[in-house]
Amino acid sequence: MIRVVDPGPQTTVQDLGRPGHLRDGIPPSGPVDVRAFVIANRLAGNLDGAAGLECTLLGPRFTVETACAIAVTGADAPVTVNGEAAPAWTTLVLAAGDTVRIGAARAGVRVYVAFSGGLDVPPALGSRATYLRGRLGGVEGRGLRRGDVLRVFPAPSPPARRLPALEVPSFEAEPEIRVVLGPQADRFTAEGIAAFLGGPYEMLPQSDRMGARLAGPRIAHARGHDIISDGIALGSIQVPGDGQPIVLLVDRQSTGGYTKIATVGSFDIGRIGQVKPGQRVRFRAVDVLEAHRLRRSWEAALAGALGGGIAAVPAA
Amino acid sequence: MELGDEISVEINTRVRALEFLIQHEAPAGVVETVPTFRSLLVYYDPGQVGYETLCATLGALAAQAEAAVLPPARLVEIPCCYDPELGPDLAAAAERLGLSVDELVSLHASVEYLVYFVGFTPGLPYMAGVPDRIQLPRLPTPRVKVPPGSVGLGGAQFCIYSVESPGGYWLLGRTPVRLYDPEAAEPTLLRAGDRVRMRRIDRVEYDALAARVSARDYQPVIA
Numbered sequence: 453m454i455r456v457v458d459p460g461p462q463t464t465v466q467d468l469g470r471p472g473h474l475r476d477g478i479p480p481s482g483p484v485d486v487r488a489f490v491i492a493n494r495l496a497g498n499l500d501g502a503a504g505l506e507c508t509l510l511g512p513r514f515t516v517e518t519a520c521a522i523a524v525t526g527a528d529a530p531v532t533v534n535g536e537a538a539p540a541w542t543t544l545v546l547a548a549g550d551t552v553r554i555g556a557a558r559a560g561v562r563v564y565v566a567f568s569g570g571l572d573v574p575p576a577l578g579s580r581a582t583y584l585r586g587r588l589g590g591v592e593g594r595g596l597r598r599g600d601v602l603r604v605f606p607a608p609s610p611p612a613r614r615l616p617a618l619e620v621p622s623f624e625a626e627p628e629i630r631v632v633l634g635p636q637a638d639r640f641t642a643e644g645i646a647a648f649l650g651g652p653y654e655m656l657p658q659s660d661r662m663g664a665r666l667a668g669p670r671i672a673h674a675r676g677h678d679i680i681s682d683g684i685a686l687g688s689i690q691v692p693g694d695g696q697p698i699v700l701l702v703d704r705q706s707t708g709g710y711t712k713i714a715t716v717g718s719f720d721i722g723r724i725g726q727v728k729p730g731q732r733v734r735f736r737a738v739d740v741l742e743a744h745r746l747r748r749s750w751e752a753a754l755a756g757a758l759g760g761g762i763a764a765v766p767a768a
Numbered sequence: 769m770e771l772g773d774e775i776s777v778e779i780n781t782r783v784r785a786l787e788f789l790i791q792h793e794a795p796a797g798v799v800e801t802v803p804t805f806r807s808l809l810v811y812y813d814p815g816q817v818g819y820e821t822l823c824a825t826l827g828a829l830a831a832q833a834e835a836a837v838l839p840p841a842r843l844v845e846i847p848c849c850y851d852p853e854l855g856p857d858l859a860a861a862a863e864r865l866g867l868s869v870d871e872l873v874s875l876h877a878s879v880e881y882l883v884y885f886v887g888f889t890p891g892l893p894y895m896a897g898v899p900d901r902i903q904l905p906r907l908p909t910p911r912v913k914v915p916p917g918s919v920g921l922g923g924a925q926f927c928i929y930s931v932e933s934p935g936g937y938w939l940l941g942r943t944p945v946r947l948y949d950p951e952a953a954e955p956t957l958l959r960a961g962d963r964v965r966m967r968r969i970d971r972v973e974y975d976a977l978a979a980r981v982s983a984r985d986y987q988p989v990i991a
Binding site for chain 1: 773774775787799800801802803804805806807808809811814815818819885886887888889890891892894930931948950955956959960
């Protein structure tokens, strides 16, 4: 059992999400940074899809009431166990009564915490992932609160492991995010596309799990910014009338009526999801076949991390 | 897959027929689909199927996508209380249209609406087919918060808000039925292709049905 002492500003239970319900307007949810989430689970000895926590900018403080192993990955944030510094990207073996504190992210946005066995919250539509706007999944469809007690499935203690330093992500100052232009790139002027690919764009603080809002060079439309509402993919980049891009993420609306200039490759969703407010990104266009190649190499690298996991990464 | 560039029953029917054929044939690599007015979003796993191969498969299915392949549509009756307290724009909408409130409500409840698709928020139906006589442009300033169950008009479109959200439609009334209930085994009520008919109810029946909905003792009539 885990007792939440201080939840942090937005800490939710996530697993690998609930695909298959976008046609009912229900997004998949799940971790924004799938790689960090899966690696946390492997370090905790879990299946890749076991439920853990996603924390935002500032981590939680919690006490484990039964011995277990945990792993903290994702954004670079200080971790302490009973006040002593502890490493991230490493299996941490805890005794009953230990208190873990995860501080403010120095780089990156989203920290993941996996618990050996995985969190035991009731599944909704086959998934434990929290969808905050829809009050679905996780703990009563909401973020964690002080005093919440979370059950953990019983599990044997896993071997203590550490992700090799070379595989720990570095958070670049101005990451380059790869996109495929379309489906409505023809609704923008040549200057508008050039502005978008020239950048840079700054992450705005109102970004969340639904969408990353960016500000930078204005992207000019050729003929209006409204379309007949259609489907929004993971990574779709909407450009409303103000000419500023919004990258739609895991809790996105399923459909929308703004023009979409491009789509971020699924392999770069976790990277853009770790860009802090105030930090800048640039976009680079690749074609569909190049995007597939990048996705395959991303999948292969993740499949092999820590000698492999159990259960594949979900298709995006 | 784009099957046209306008909002029409014919094009949307082909979109839904294409989705039905994909569900039925289950081509390799397809993960999920999202029908909208005139296009079908197809999520796929490029590890299982190449882009060109998938496009060819979907193109062949699109050629067979017509109304005849679809199963019969459901008809869902949605009780609605057209009351100024629950539909704050009712009087203003009637005045702008040059109708009495009673005429406006009768016209709104007189036709069957097609659910073109469900989206934006969980369980929100996009419907069109509002009679010409009661079409209005959207509100100049959208409301910040519209309560769930609110029934709104905007142009030829008509929607029922499924969760509390901002909204720019003229609010005529409210249904006690929950279009989205996260605690239910099937959280959403309406699906793409459903037919919807509004049944006018008074405030007494609204309150009674709302109490039954809260007690999970009421389901709308689905034929």
